[in-house]
Amino acid sequence: MTYSITELAKLAGISTRTLRFYDKKGLLEARRDPENNYRYYDEAEVNQLQKIMFLRLFDLPLNQIKKILEDSGAIQYQALCDQRKKIIAEQHRLSDLLVNLDETLATMKGASVMSDTEKFAAFKAKAIDDNEIQYGKEIRNKYGETTIDDSNRKFNSLSETDMIHLEELTNQILTKLKALVGTHDFKLPAAKRLFDLHKEFLLVHWSKEQYSPEAHRNLAAMYISDKRFTKYYEEGTGKKGAAKTLKEIIDYYA
Incomplete structure (x- = not known):
């Protein structure tokens, strides 16, 4: 199916300005109607936009995304698998926060009692997860798995x-x-x-x-x-x- 820039923006839930920006940066180059020079997008561009949006979920720089999309299918697949791991980690983090909040609400009603450690466990886990998502690869390469794991354990305690x-x-x-x-x-x-x-x-x-x-x-x-x-x-x-x-x-x- 073919989409105009307005139609694709609506489909993806983003602005036409964003699509024009991606076009300018060479991330998602629109096709041009030879008669009126209007932008339009085919299935290949729709698939490309979906990849871009998955890769942008955790603020991966656009120049890095461009390099990934210009690389082999295997590299793109691995990059999306890495994003999947981050999404799962975020899912677990939100689940832990929800459990912690439910326990807090129950405590406020007198249904249960939380220890001081339990009150802040989810927030410390969030900080560790956020740090892993943002800097995990770099700091683990620089300092090693053992050092970072030990640091995370200390922070969690x-x-x-x-x-x-x-x-x-x-x-x-x-x-x-x-x-x-x-x-x-x-x-x-x-x-x-x-x-x-x-x-x-x-x-x-x-x-x-x-x-x-x-x-x-x-x-x-x-x-x-x-x-x-x-x-x-x-x-x-x-x-x-x-x-x-x-x-x-x-x-x-x-």
Whole structure:
């Protein structure tokens, strides 16, 4: 079946602007009617759009999706299988959150009692799953399966007090970093304080045996080599160059 750009946008639940953008980027090139030059899409483009939408579910960069779609059918199949794993993980995460919420509602009615550990178990599991989805492949390649599994176990065992402390550390890091973005005077007490806070943050996740200055610097290198980390620190501080400043401070003191 053939679709106009408006018809395909309606079918897929996206905007015509998105389809034009995909066309411009070479992700989904429309065919052209030779008589009026209007865009139209055949079955091949419909199938291609479905793949794009599956690959976009977890914010895979468009340039990476383009490379996948230009590769062999086997590579495309594997990429979609990877997405399937992420969807299943998300399904489990939502299921755990639903169970946790139902238990909370039952507790509020006096039907049951939850331990403090149970109250936060699903949220910690969500944080671990989110981290795996966003950065799992990269950090496992860099640090190894055992190190990341040990880190996840430690995080999952954190108490309510530990979680509150972790949130406070995160806020302090972003606040201190915001004031330092762009500085090259790393001898400032505020720069040393930022490094100490970041190290403390890591030691909430890592064991003392896992930590080393080299591991700290390697992680910092990812802050500027991986756009997702860069985006996190720039959005968290509201300043461009935040990830670069943090890396340079860690390199100076680690």
